[in-house]
Every structure is written in C-alpha cells, then in structure tokens.
Amino acid sequence: MRNGSVKAFALSAMCLCLLAGCGQEDRGQTASIYAMDTVMDLTAYGEGAGEAVDAAVAEIDRLDKLLSAQGEGRDVDGQDIRRVNASTSATVSQETAALLRETLALCQETGGALDVTIYPAMEAWGFYSGEYRVPSPEELSQLEALVNYQAVEVADDSIVTHGDQVKLDLGAVGKGYAADQVARLWKDMGVTSGLLNLGGNVCCVGPKPDGSDWTVGIRDPEDENGVLCQLSGRDMAVVTSGAYQRNFERDGVRYHHILDPRTCAPARSGLASVTIVASSGFLADGLSTAVYVMGLDSAAEFWRQRQDFDMILYTDDHQLYLTSGLAGRVTPAEGLEPQVLDG
Amino acid sequence: MDRRLFTARELLCLAVLALVLVAWAVWPKSSGAAVVVQRGGGEIGRYPLDVPARVEVSGANGFSLTVVVQDGAVHVENSTCPDLICQRHAPISRSDQAIICLPGQVSISVEGGERRGPDAYAG
Structure with missing residues (x-):
C-alpha cells in the first residue's frame, strides 16, 4: 500500500472509531427476576457490576424464602414467616425477629393503618390465590377480630402469636427491606451506582454512572403509560401504592388489594396513589400502604409529626400534593399543579 | 517535490468514505427493537417489534396470554388471568415501558427501543 493510501485508511479508521465511540455508554449489568410475587429489575454499574447483580439475586431469593407467607410443600426450612403461621409460636432467625420488631413498631406508630396481621383478610378476598371473592359483612366482622398486630409478640428470637388464626404477612415491608439489604450489599462490594426496581418499588443507589441524579416517574393511576x-x-427509596396495582371487578364494583385493617375491606380513603420517598426502603414501603389507608388529612398530620420522609399524594379527584422536602425535585405532568404541604 | 498531504485520488477516497458514513447515519434503519417475553424472570420469547406477530404465551398457574405485535407496538389481546390488568394495558413500544401479568408471572418489555422516560417507574 502506498503511503498516501495508508494515511487515508488511517483517517477513515479514526473516523469510524470516533463514531462508534460516540454511541458507547455504560449500560450496566442487569438481571430480571420474579420474586416476592412480582417482577424485579436489578441494574448495577461499574467494575464488579456482574458479581454485584448475582449477589443481589441470591440475597433477594434468600429473603423471599425467609419472609414469604406463601409457599408450596411442607418443607419450611429457612422460611420463618411460614413457620410462624403454621403454629402459634416459633423460633426464628435474629434477622426476622429484628425486622418484625421494627414492623410492629411501625404498625403502632401508624395507629394500625399498617397491620402485619392482615393475612386472614387478604386470604379471604382471594388476593393470594387469585380466586377473588367478596366476603360477606359477617365474615368481615369476624376477620376484624383476627387482624390485630398487638396479638404478636417478639422476644429475643422467638415470635408468639396469640390465637391460632392470627397470621403474619410482611408483604407491605418485605420488598422495601430487600431493597435496603441489596443497597447495603452493593455499597460493601464497592458499587457506587445502581438501580433496583422491585415491582415498582424503586431504590436508587448512589447517583447515575455519569454523576447526575436519577429520575423516577410516578405512574398515573388512570393511564398506565403516563406519569x-x-x-x-x-440514594433514595421511592415506593408507590395504588388501587390500580392489583384489583378485580364483581357486579360492576372494582375491589383492590390495599385493605384497611380496621374494616378488612379495600381502603376507600380518597387517595388514588401514594408515593413515599425516604432513605429507607423499609420505611417507604410500609408507609406507602399506611398513608394510603389514612387518607389525605391524617397523612398530612402524620407527616408533620415525623418529617423523616416525604410524600406525593394524588387524590381520587385529581389533586396532586407533595411535601415541602420535595420542592424543586418534582416535575409535574402537564396540567397538574401540585399543592405543597408545609411542616 | 509535491508536498501536498493528500493526492486528488486520496481526497476522492476520503470524500466517498465520508459520504458513506453520513448516509449510514441518516438512512432510515429497522428499529432493531425486540419484544422480550419473560415468565418467572426467565426469557421465553423474543420477537422483532417491527414484524407483526401473534404469540400464545403460557404463564404460571395455568394462565395464558395472547400477545400481539403490530404497528411497532405490543399489547396483550387476551388473557385468562383473573384480574386482566395486562389485557387492559395500553400497547407499549418504548424500552422504558412494560406490561406485567402478576397472576401469570409474565412480563412483556421492549429491548433496544426508544427510551424517553425517566430511569425507573414507581407504582
């Protein structure tokens, strides 16, 4: 090849390399799994991202077994909540005992709007089996007597339930707790940037790979493709609860899965969607359910007393509210004017 | 001695290459996007988004879904699941959208498509 041709070839190759390079970005390592009764996407960026994602999958699998109230077969080894639900007392891991202690405290702080003993009511409505039904008023009043977090005691590593029909369901905090555990694991492994989406329960680990903030869209309950x-x-957990996530229709009425522990029926609080933003996934998860049950006024009062989280509320009559800690970080959809709740 | 960096022939060669690159950049391409169907977190099917298709998907717990790809979008035409949330979901065509059937443990997403939404969706 003549010198000139070499020059031309070299220049062309450089152009191609530059063009190819323009399109490169760190797409991260991703795993999509089905666990805790939902679809989860886990993405880690940077060096060691592959190992971090594998470790996260293993950790979520472990927690799913440990904390699930559902499961098949008689083998309940490593399944603490199933073991507790099979009798009135059981020895559990220190981890389960600590989590339940923390969850019971949250049940109390929310005045019972969150109740870890909601299991019999969820079962009666068919939300576990998918065989949906509407319990009679008599059945609902019987269920009310069974749903009472105060009937659960945790002492060291043993859990006692008072009454053989009192059963636990950690579904309202399990995914948030799992997100916290994975985020901690990733930080220990040196992952500085990652995104967990555990069935719409989002946890942002660090900033994005380019150093900027993550953006999280809050789904419009009336338009699944809109926000x-x-x-x-x-470094935030963002958890949304809404009636649209799991529901069924009977005789022209739509029944959803967020049950009010006081009535054991779907909560009708005037809120269509509740989003909690907090540094703890556990707190965000548990409070999204509790605040949905509380309704706007009680939720605003509850937030003013605590102020260790922020929230975005959307009412049945299409009003958007957000707490003052989120001012400047929220871009509303066109046509929505958020009202800011002050402390 | 001729001290020009490129001869006329070399310049012609470069011009042709530049033209090819520009044409490659602006030429309308196939989207390359694919519909990815997963059950229980494992991929069970992958279909081009720009090729019409009708696929019967066997979900978990005995539920089945009819997934239809048409006009560059995918939707669930029919489902035997009890809540029918997947069937009511509007068609999706972007990589930041997904249709999820929880009773059937099936998720339908688009890979390699346009992405213009946020990094994640809560809810």
Whole structure:
C-alpha cells in the first residue's frame, strides 16, 4: 500500500472509531427476576457490576424464602414467616425477629393503618390465590377480630402469636427491606451506582454512572403509560401504592388489594396513589400502604409529626400534593399543579 | 517535490468514505427493537417489534396470554388471568415501558427501543 493510501485508511479508521465511540455508554449489568410475587429489575454499574447483580439475586431469593407467607410443600426450612403461621409460636432467625420488631413498631406508630396481621383478610378476598371473592359483612366482622398486630409478640428470637388464626404477612415491608439489604450489599462490594426496581418499588443507589441524579416517574393511576410527575434524586427509596396495582371487578364494583385493617375491606380513603420517598426502603414501603389507608388529612398530620420522609399524594379527584422536602425535585405532568404541604 | 498531504485520488477516497458514513447515519434503519417475553424472570420469547406477530404465551398457574405485535407496538389481546390488568394495558413500544401479568408471572418489555422516560417507574 502506498503511503498516501495508508494515511487515508488511517483517517477513515479514526473516523469510524470516533463514531462508534460516540454511541458507547455504560449500560450496566442487569438481571430480571420474579420474586416476592412480582417482577424485579436489578441494574448495577461499574467494575464488579456482574458479581454485584448475582449477589443481589441470591440475597433477594434468600429473603423471599425467609419472609414469604406463601409457599408450596411442607418443607419450611429457612422460611420463618411460614413457620410462624403454621403454629402459634416459633423460633426464628435474629434477622426476622429484628425486622418484625421494627414492623410492629411501625404498625403502632401508624395507629394500625399498617397491620402485619392482615393475612386472614387478604386470604379471604382471594388476593393470594387469585380466586377473588367478596366476603360477606359477617365474615368481615369476624376477620376484624383476627387482624390485630398487638396479638404478636417478639422476644429475643422467638415470635408468639396469640390465637391460632392470627397470621403474619410482611408483604407491605418485605420488598422495601430487600431493597435496603441489596443497597447495603452493593455499597460493601464497592458499587457506587445502581438501580433496583422491585415491582415498582424503586431504590436508587448512589447517583447515575455519569454523576447526575436519577429520575423516577410516578405512574398515573388512570393511564398506565403516563406519569403524574417525575422525581429526581440519589440514594433514595421511592415506593408507590395504588388501587390500580392489583384489583378485580364483581357486579360492576372494582375491589383492590390495599385493605384497611380496621374494616378488612379495600381502603376507600380518597387517595388514588401514594408515593413515599425516604432513605429507607423499609420505611417507604410500609408507609406507602399506611398513608394510603389514612387518607389525605391524617397523612398530612402524620407527616408533620415525623418529617423523616416525604410524600406525593394524588387524590381520587385529581389533586396532586407533595411535601415541602420535595420542592424543586418534582416535575409535574402537564396540567397538574401540585399543592405543597408545609411542616 | 509535491508536498501536498493528500493526492486528488486520496481526497476522492476520503470524500466517498465520508459520504458513506453520513448516509449510514441518516438512512432510515429497522428499529432493531425486540419484544422480550419473560415468565418467572426467565426469557421465553423474543420477537422483532417491527414484524407483526401473534404469540400464545403460557404463564404460571395455568394462565395464558395472547400477545400481539403490530404497528411497532405490543399489547396483550387476551388473557385468562383473573384480574386482566395486562389485557387492559395500553400497547407499549418504548424500552422504558412494560406490561406485567402478576397472576401469570409474565412480563412483556421492549429491548433496544426508544427510551424517553425517566430511569425507573414507581407504582
């Protein structure tokens, strides 16, 4: 090849390399799994991302077994909540005992709007089996007597339930707790950037790989392809509860899965969607359910007393509210004017 | 001695290459996007988004879904699941959208498509 041709070839190759390079970005390592009764996407970026994702999958699998109230077969080895639900007392791992202790405290702090003993009511409505039904008023009043978190005691590593029909369901906090555990694991492994989406239960680990904030869209309960608003931030858990997530229709009435522990029936609080933003996934998860049950006024009062989280509320009559800690971080959808709740 | 960096022939060669690159950049391409169907977290099917298709998907717990790809989007035409949330879901065509059937443990997403939404969706 003549010198000139070499020059031309070299220049062309450089152009191609530059063009190819322009399209490169760190797409991260991703796993999509089915666990805790939902679809989960786990993405880690940077060096060691592959190992981090594998470790996260293993950790979620472990927690799914440990904390699930559902399961098949008689083998309940490593399944603490199933073991507790099979009798009135059981020895459990220190981890389960600590988590349940923390969850019971949250049940108390929310005045019972969150109740870890909701299992019999969820079962009666068919939300576990998918064989949906509407319990009679008599059945609901019987269920009310069974749903009472105060009937559960945790002493060291043993859990006692008072009454053989009192059963636990950690579904309202399990995914949030799992997100916290994975985020901690990733930080220990040196992952500085990652995104967990555990069935719409989002946890942003660090900033994005380019150093900017993550953006999280809050789903519009009336348009599955639309959002109410976008929220930006890092190192945060964002959990949304809404009636649209799991529901069924009977005789023209739609019944959803967020049950009010006081009535054991689907909560009708005037809220269509509740999003909690907090540094703890556990707190965000548990409070999203509790705040949904509380309704706007009680939720606003509850937030003013605590202020260790932020929230975005969307009412049945299409009003958007957000707490002052989120001001400047939320971009509402066109046509929505959020009202800011002050402390 | 001729001290020009490129001869006329070399310049012609470069011009042709530049033209090819520009054409490659602006030429309308097939989207390359694929519909990915997963059951229980494992991939069970992958179909081009720009090729019409009708696929019967066997979900968990005995539920089945009819997934239809048409007009560059995918939707669930029919499902035997009890809540029918997947069937009511509007068609999706972007990589930041997904249709999920929880009773059947099936998720339908688009890979390699346009992405213009946020990094994740809560809810």
